[in-house]
Structures are given as structure tokens and as C-alpha cells.
Amino acid sequence: MSPANLILPVFIHDGEQNIPIASMPGVDRLGWRHGLLDSVAEARSHGVNSVVLFPKTPEELKTPTGEEAFNADGLVQRSIRLLKDRFPDLEVYTDVALDPYNSDGHDGIVRDDGVILNDETVEFLCRQAVSQARAGADCVSPSDMMDGRVGAIRRALDREGFTGVSIMAYTAKYASAYYGPFRDALASAPKAGQEHRIIPPNKKTYQQDPANYREALREARLDEAEGADIMMVKPGLPYLDIIRLLRDNSTLPIAAYHVSGEYAMLKAAAERGWLNERDAVLEALLSLRRAGSDLILTYYATQAAKWMAGE
Secondary structure (H helix, E strand, O other), X not given: OOHHHEEEEEEEEOOOOOEEOOOOOOOEEEEOOHHHHXXXXXXXXXXXXXXXXXXXXXXXXXXXXXHHHHOOOOHHHHHHHHHHHHOOOOEXXXXXXXXXXXXXXXXXXXXXXXXXXXHHHHHHHHHHHHHHHHHOOOEEEEOOOOOOHHHHHHHHHHHOOOOOOEEEEEEEEEOOHHHHHHHHHHOOOOOOOEOOEOOOOOOOOOOEOOOOOHHHHHHHHHHHHHOOOEEEEEOOHHHHHHHHHHHHHOOOOEEEEEOHHHHHHXXXXXXXXXXXXXXXXXXXXXXXXXXXXXXXXXXXXXXXHHHHOOO
């Protein structure tokens, strides 16, 4: 394991000051200019040259269909251009999903009766991916779990001439209890229903059942056939068996997301003196690598790189 295996997820907002995230000690919602550039510069100085962007969208810009996702001058698009201008060789990954922009808090468009509209959502995801590619993204990462979205995004990118933009598919994304701090960071949890509309209280109709092992293999075969360049398992540590399943059944690179809940647990135990933070974090990341991950998305990326260097 080395810093080259790590991808740093960064939360950004449309302001100048960094805002601490209470449930993720040591992680801030970064001001999209100076905070973002400073954080990325520090990561690069320790060998971490890959980042993935997650935006906190102002509530007034959210709609049931999430059109802000493909605003050419939106927060993510501006941030990509800023990063590529300052660090041309930085690997910029993006998130492709509607939940940061959806007033209902879902990854897809919600019909009034509570059904997630798959095909209508995929059309919007394609617009989002193309918009990010046009801004300079190196790899788009559909995390929405809609059916058929990898193939549709690949065709949309190719039609617009972005044949060199890669797709990192969230292939096995489980309906997990470990996402809570992430949703705090982006205020992206599903919203309560309204009088005339039903809003599903969770994402279990499109994310995977934690009890289901075989579905991950079906999803992997579909994503690979549709043109995915990298396949991801999320969360990481509770799903080491799924990482190994994909590793043993594909030649594609495999990514694992060491998610916010995993980070928060390690931080909380370390703050109480119950764990040696350095040793526990490096062991956790090493286990993700050993299980078969080529890439690991982790909020510890910069700190872990320092520890690997003996700092």
C-alpha cells in the first residue's frame, strides 16, 4: 500500500470559510477556492494525487429533478476548472448522482407515489456526467445505483467526444447504516414526505441489501459489460468479502470506499484513548488493499500518507 492507492474525498461549499463537520472530527466542508486548493496541495505534497468532489448545494438551488447537477457554472464544475488550472496533472474524480441537488434527498427523481424513476433519472445523470467532463473531470463516478446508467453515461460521453474520460462505477453500494456522517456533511438525507407526495424514508429500493452477496456479482458483470473502467464497493470494511468477490471475478481495477461512518468510529475511539489511531487506521486500509482494492477512497488519505512516510 502506498499513497498512490488513495483517493481523498473532499466536501466543498459555495463559500470562503472552511466549516468543521461535527460528526467527522478533522474533516471540514471546504471553501471552494482557498480551502479546496490548500487541502489538495497538502495531499499532493504527501503523494496523494487523486481527489473526488462532493458538493453541499444551497437549499434554494435544490429541486425535485436536480437540474443544478448539470449547471455549467455550478459548484462542482467551477471547482474542477479551478483544480485543473492549478494542478493540471491532478486526477479529479466526480460524483454522479442527484441526491446533493434533489430537494427530496434521493439519488433519483421521485414520483408522487414514492417510486424512483429510473430511466428519467439516467437521462439527467448523463447530462451531469457530460457537464463534469466538459469542466475537465478525469473520471466520473455514478453512485446513484440506477439500472443501466453506466452504459448510458458511456454513450453520452462518447457522443460528446469525451472518450478519454473514465467511469468509476459504484457497483456494489449497499443500503448501509455507515453513511450517516456523510449525509450530515452534505445535508443530503431523504426528506420527510409531504401531504400530496410520498417520499421513501431510505434508499433501499435502489441500493443493495446488506444480506445479499450474489447481487454484487450480477451488478459487476453488468457494469463491466456496459463500459465501467473501475468498479467500487461501498462501504469498505464491512464488505471485504464483496471486494474479494469482485477482485476474483474481474480484471478491472477495484475501488473501496472507507466511508464516513468507518472514519467516525476510528476517530471517536482514538479520541477516547481506546485505540492507537495510526496503527488502527493503517491496519484498516491495509485490509482493504489485501482484500483486493487497487484504490481506496478515505478521509484519512493525507494523514495516512504522512504515517506511511514515517511522520
